[in-house]
Amino acid sequence: MPSRIAVTLGDPAGIGPEVILMALADAQWLRGCEVTVIGSRSVIQTTYQSLSRLGIAAADPDELSTIDIPLPGEIAIAQGDVVSGAASFAYLDRAIALTLAGQFQAIVTGPIAKSAWKAAGHFYPGQTELLAERAGVSEFGMLFVARSPHSGWTLRTLLATTHIPLRAVADTLSPDLMSRKLALLVRCLHQQFNIASPRIAIAGLNPHSGEQGQLGREEQDWLIPWIEQQRSVYPSLTLDGPVPPDTLWVKPTQAWYGANPAGNIHDAYLALYHDQGLIPVKAMAFDRAVNTTIGLPFIRTSPDHGTAFDIAGRGLASPTSMRESLQLAVGLCEPQAVNV
Ligand SMILES: NC(=O)C1=CN([C@@H]2O[C@H](COP(=O)(O)OP(=O)(O)OC[C@H]3O[C@@H](n4cnc5c(N)ncnc54)[C@H](O)[C@@H]3O)[C@@H](O)[C@H]2O)C=CC1
Numbered sequence: 592m593p594s595r596i597a598v599t600l601g602d603p604a605g606i607g608p609e610v611i612l613m614a615l616a617d618a619q620w621l622r623g624c625e626v627t628v629i630g631s632r633s634v635i636q637t638t639y640q641s642l643s644r645l646g647i648a649a650a651d652p653d654e655l656s657t658i659d660i661p662l663p664g665e666i667a668i669a670q671g672d673v674v675s676g677a678a679s680f681a682y683l684d685r686a687i688a689l690t691l692a693g694q695f696q697a698i699v700t701g702p703i704a705k706s707a708w709k710a711a712g713h714f715y716p717g718q719t720e721l722l723a724e725r726a727g728v729s730e731f732g733m734l735f736v737a738r739s740p741h742s743g744w745t746l747r748t749l750l751a752t753t754h755i756p757l758r759a760v761a762d763t764l765s766p767d768l769m770s771r772k773l774a775l776l777v778r779c780l781h782q783q784f785n786i787a788s789p790r791i792a793i794a795g796l797n798p799h800s801g802e803q804g805q806l807g808r809e810e811q812d813w814l815i816p817w818i819e820q821q822r823s824v825y826p827s828l829t830l831d832g833p834v835p836p837d838t839l840w841v842k843p844t845q846a847w848y849g850a851n852p853a854g855n856i857h858d859a860y861l862a863l864y865h866d867q868g869l870i871p872v873k874a875m876a877f878d879r880a881v882n883t884t885i886g887l888p889f890i891r892t893s894p895d896h897g898t899a900f901d902i903a904g905r906g907l908a909s910p911t912s913m914r915e916s917l918q919l920a921v922g923l924c925e926p927q928a929v930n931v
C-alpha cells in the first residue's frame with residue numbers, strides 16, 4: 592500500500608500555502624505516496640490563482656487531494672493574527688487526529704507563527720510540543736537534517752534544548768536531559784537512517800569548552816564526566832566532545848561544500864541550544880534543511896524556515912526546503928529507507 596502523507600498549510604497568511612503548491616507542482620519524486628493537503632480550500636485556490644498570475648508553476652487544486660477546514664474569519668496576507676493562528680492550529684490539530692487514527696503515516700507541516708497561535712489562545716512553544724502532547728510522548732527531539740547539493744553529505748543536528756531563553760539554557764541542561772536526548776538520537780540514527788555505529792559530536796557550552804574551567808564550569812563539572820559515562824553505555828558508538836562550539840562546525844562546513852575534511856566526519860551533532868545548532872544549519876543549508884520531530888509514533892517533517900511574512904504572497908519564496916521536507920518524509924516512510 593502506498594504511504595499516505597498529510598501536509599498542513601501552516602499559517603494561511605504566510606508563505607506556507609505557496610511553497611506547498613510550488614513543491615507539489617511536480618510530484619514525480621513522491622514515488623507513489625499519496626499526499627493530502629489539510630487547510631482552507633479558499634486559501635489554496637487564491638494561492639494557486641496568484642502564483643498562476645505570476646507565471647509560477649503550482650499544483651492545480653482540482654488535482655490535489657484536500658481536507659477543507661474553512662477559515663474562521665478574514666485574513667490579510669502577510670499578517671499573522673488571531674484568525675490565521677486559529678486556522679493554522681486547526682489544520683495541525685486535524686492532521687494529528689487523523690494520523691493517530693491511522694489515516695496517515697507522516698505529517699509535513701507548513702510554517703506557523705508562534706505569535707499568531709498565542710493570539711488565538713494556543714500557548715505552545717511551537718508545533719513540536721503540540722505534536723508530542725497529542726501523541727502522548729514525553730521524550731521527543733528537534734532534529735535538523737540537510738543533504739548537501741554540493742557533496743551529497745548529510746548534516747544532522749539535534750538540539751538538546753529548543754525554544755527557551757538563552758538565559759535559561761545553562762540551568763536547563765543536565766546529565767539526565769542529555770542522556771534522554773542522546774538516546775533519542777541514537778535510536779533515530781539506527782532505525783530511521785540505518786547507521787549501525789554512529790559517530791556523534793557533542794558541543795561544549797562555553798567558549799573553548801570552558802578552557803579547563805577558566806571560561807565556564809559546566810564542562811568540568813558535568814559534561815566531560817557525562818560523555819565519559821555515555822561511552823561505556825554505548826561502546827559501539829563514537830562520542831566526541833565536548834567540542835569547542837566555534838570549531839565544531841568547521842568539518843561539517845568542509846563536508847557540506849565538498850572539501851575532504853581530515854579524519855572521519857560525524858554522522859550527527861548534538862548542539863546544546865537552539866542558535867548554537869541552527870546558526871550553522873541555516874548558514875549552510877537555509878534553502879534545504881528539514882526540521883524533523885523524533886520520538887513521535889509517526890513521521891513529522893517541516894521546512895526549516897518560518898512564515899516569512901515579509902515576502903508572503905509575492906512569489907518570492909523558495910519551495911526547496913518544503914520539497915526536501917516532503918522527500919525526507921517519503922524516504923522515512925519506506926522501512927528500508929536509504930539515502931535519506
Ligand atoms: N517550522 C515552523 O513552523 C517555523 C516557524 N517559524 C516562525 O515564523 C515566524 C517568522 O520567523 P523568522 O524568524 O522571521 O524566520 P523566517 O524563516 O520566516 O524568515 C527569515 C528570513 O528568511 C526569508 N525566508 C524564509 N523562508 C524563505 C523561503 N522559503 N524563500 C525565501 N526566503 C525565505 C524571509 O523572507 C526572512 O527574510 C515566527 O513566528 C517564527 O516563530 C520560524 C521557523 C520555523
Ligand SMILES: NCC(=O)COP(=O)(O)O
Nearest residue numbers: 716717718719720882893
Ligand atoms: N526553529 C525551529 C522552529 O521554530 C520550528 O518549531 P516547530 O513549530 O516545528 O516546533
